[in-house]
Amino acid sequence: MKSFLQEQAERIHNAYHRLDTVSVVFPNRRATLYFKQHLGKLLGKPVFAPRLITIEDFIASLSPYSVPDKLELVHRLYRVYREVTHVEEPFEKFFFWGEMLLKDFDEVDKYCVPAQQLFKDLSHQKELDSSFDFLTDEQQQFLSGFWESFDQNISENKRKFLHVWRELPLIYSQFKKALQAEGVAYEGMAHREVAEKLAGNEDNSKIGSSAIEFIGFNALTKAEELIISHFVEQGIGHVQWDMDEYYVNNDRQEAGDFFRAYQKHPGLSKTFQHDVPANMRAGKSIKVFGAAQLVGQSKLTAQLLKEELEIGIDPQDTVVVLPDERLLFPVLHGIAGHVETLNVSMGFPLSSTPMFNLVELLIELQIHCRDDHFNHRQVSALLGHPYCVAANAGEAQKKSKEIINSNWITVDGEYLRSGHELYYSIFDEAELNGIARYLRSIITMIGSLSAVSSFDREYAFHFIKLLNRMEEVALHDGYQLSLSRKDVFQSFLRLFRQLVRGTRIPFSGEPLKGLQVMGVLETRNLDFKNVFILSLNEGVFPSISAKGSYIPYTIRKAYGLPTVEHQDAIYAYLFYRILQRAENIFLLHNSETDVLGQGEMSRYLQQLLYESRLKIERNSLFTPIQPHAVEPIVIPKDERVFDKLALYCRGQRSSKSLSPTAINDYIECRLRFYFKYIAQIREPKEVQEDLDARVLGNLLHRVMQYFYQDISRKKRSSLIQPSDLHNWQEEIDRHIDVAFKEEYGIRTERVVYHGQRLVVKEVIKTFVGRILEMDKEYAPFKLEALERKDLEITVPLDMEGRPVVVLSGAIDRADSKDGVLRIIDYKTGRDKADIKASVSDLFIRDGERNKAAFQIMIYALLYVANADVQGMRVIPGLMNRMNLFEEDFRFGLKIDKKPVEDIRSFLPEFKEGLKNTLEEMFNSDQPFDQTTKVELCKICPYKGICYR
Secondary structure, eight states, X not given: OOOHHHHXXXXXXXXXXXXXXXXEEESSHHHHHHHHHHHHHHOSSOOOOOEEEEHHHHHHHHOSOBXXXXXXXXXXXXXXXXXXXXXXXXXXXXXXXXXXXXHHHHHHHHTTOOHHHHTOOOTTOSSOOGGGTTSOHHHHHHHHHHHHTTSSOOOHHHHHHHHHHHHXXXXXXXXXXXXXXXXXXXXXXXXXXXXXXXXXXXXXXTSOOSEEEEESOOSOOHHHHHHHHHHHHTTOEEEEOOOOHHHHSOTTOGGGHHHHHHTTOTTTGGGSOSSOOOOTTSOOXXXXXXXXXXXXXXXXXXXXXHHHHHTTOOGGGEEEEOSSGGGHHHHHHHHTTTOSOEEEOSOEEGGGSHHHHHHHHHHHHHHTOBTTEEEHHHHHHHHTSHHHHHHOHHHHHHHHHHHHHTTOSEEEHHHHSOSSHHXXXXXXXXXXXXXXXXXXXXXXXXXXXXTSOHHHHHHHHHHHHHHHHIIIIISSSSSOOOOSHHHHHHHHHHHHHHHHHTOEEOOOSOTTSSEEEEOSGGGTTOOOSEEEEOOOBTBBTTBOOOOOOSSOHHHHHHHTOOOHHHHHHHXXXXXXXXXXXXXXXXXXEEOOOOTTSOOOBOHHHHHHHHHSOOOEEEEEOOOOOOOOOOOOOOBOOOHHHHHHHHTTBTTSSSOOOBOHHHHHHHHHXXXXXXXXXXXXXXXXXXXXXXXXXXXXXXXXXHHHHXXXXXXXXXXXXXXXXXXXXXSOHHHHHHHHHHHHHHHHTOOSSSOOOOTHHHHHHHHHHHHHHHHHHHHHHHOSEEEEEEEEEEEEEEEEOSSTTOOEEEEEEEEEEEEEETTEEEEEEEOSSOOOOEESSXXXXXXXXXXXOOHHHHHHHHHHHHHHHHSOOTTOEEEEEEEOTTTTTOTTOOOSOEETTEEOSOGGGTHHHHHHHHHHHHHHHTOTTSOBOOOSOGGGGGGOTTHHHHTO
16 A cells, blocks of 8 residues: 555656646655655656745745744743733743743634734623624633633632733733844744735745645644645645545544534635545554553563564564653663664653753752752762763762761762762852853763763753753843842752753654654654554543643633644544554553553544454453462571571670670561571661661760760869769860761861751750759769770570670660669660569560660679679669659669669579570571561561561
């Protein structure tokens, strides 16, 4: 079967003696290339070619105006808007609705709608006056129905709408005047002027052709309709419609709506042939496939294409149509190994490139920069970005590890500016008015890296072009209204995101060679024997009409402006048009709807299945789901496990010891102990900047240690008197600064507190202040130990091999007074120093056990075993936020609600329980299994492994 363009090439070749006297006008540029190829094959000798041109270029050739890009037009509109409304609004905030307004003005002119009447406020008019008599009765009903709701009960939203609506006529007229004065126009404005001049029979000398062929059009704007009709009526214009009787002669098929309307048109009706082609019902092989999600469709397409190529289909006569642009790279990766040559003629969103992510991070980096210090989040993300890794992978990894290990919340720029010239550029402070220059230098440097691909260089090129245009057009006036660095960069980021959102990367290739990969709009007028169409789902094909507009639906309907129905009819035509001359058709859709039930099979595919009466083969592919039951995890103790456990025993090759936390983990959940201490599965380290218990605890311990060490060093005595605890505020501030520098890796001389740091500082200061007030009341006392970490005990086990387990721990503080030795553990949580009934409760897995009490019991055991406490009562206890601020606070541990006067009488029972626990740990018959207390799993870092 001949293609439509091939038929037109033969017709024009036969109809015209001199081809150079003909202008051939197409809907898009792609059609001109294929037409030229077909025409060239018919020529036996060199001749002057006809003028091949798109409709946009044809109309532009008749207009005195040039059309700038969208950014410049929106910026010009912005200047007019400010003059008319006297509103000082930043450009980046105006851009979103300025772009929408420009589109509305463009449509108003392309459809030749009287703008002053369209934007007229009819809220107080009871009926339409005679100036609206050009509207049909139906259109007047639409219009009056909309404005009737404004007669009474005007809501706040309606009031805001009217306020904007009343300004639009003046903005529209002033905008057009400003553009005319500079010899430029938006596309609709140029189209309207050409249409109105031709309707007034003004000079057509610019055309330069004795005949004009309009080929392959479907949905015309009013301006295009007037222009084409004019040349048809002049006798030099000829129209060739690309259509099929299947949808033209069936009123239920929206694909033929426009053709049926033009068949009744006074000028265009004569351009229709009596015999409408009937290619749609010709012999076809149609196969419909349902596949799960984007990945399923792309993989299935690659498989089907491979099978068809093996049986001999011609890649050059094959097209893959992608309504969903997200499928482009998955499909290209899938088919690349099966096809030698392919051509992509659809744009790829600039916002989906890794370069966009990099630029966002760079701007965010500058927004959060303070005194040449950068926030760790943006720094870590940039160091892990593929482009920074490509520059120097080793240096990027080294810096990332150092940031985490040093817990740097903010990172010194001087430290970051080493390892590669790219890092020097990235981690430099951008000037207030130089953000575009800063980004451009970095992108240029990335584009020159030998490790990046040609795709990345293409991304870099388009981003530099965009930044250049932003600098030329948008960064001159009305943009940087704010004086602060943060606000300026945030404004830039908002505008940048809006511009990138509407930008596509056009792929360049050989459009007439190899397999074609296209978007839906690119298929106009083109015919292929073998057609693959993916994503035939509602919301994708047809797509959801999400374009905003200031012109409500009812007013659009009244004036004949494009509506959702208009778009649906266009997409329906494009769907049937690509199928009508095809022979082998493969239609794919996502077989899985989303959680709301949306995304079902496209209505066009449903029509084809149930209305066409064509023979269609249906297939549904699915991946069988075979869920496995969540089985309990049990780890038996083998030789490898015992080798790891042996490291905690005296006399082995390692000097490891079990901490109170490790034994607590074992008692609560044996499996957690295995993961953490035997398998050594660690949680990934991250920079801790949140106000969590660990950070608070570390800071509190450090401040208390430094404070008392300072006093002891100055006095050269460990005896603390009440007088030593006067006027402590200034000293504590100094020690907090030191603790912060160590915890957060701060290198500057002065610590700046803002945001959460300020909160942490005040919380620590409150804690320390309360502890020192209590110490002042308790003084004098003698400091026996501060942050002592060298305490160990050994526990011989009565089992084979006679292992001797080593236990160790760090004592926060021990002090003595009047024959009482206190072992103090600082806590920032809500822990209690209470044991329910007896010491044995601390070893019960399934009951309520107190982890904090267990911990201080081990500290007491360690201290008593390593220090001379003869003649003293030993009382361990907590100082935490639960009891520090209680008026009747009494330090110490309680067992069965009774204060412990000397812990030593309970230590033998505790040591026996500890020994039994350790013997169980080393018992080969007791595997590492999960806890039965599932509530413990909620905060366990290993719950993802256990599926709890």
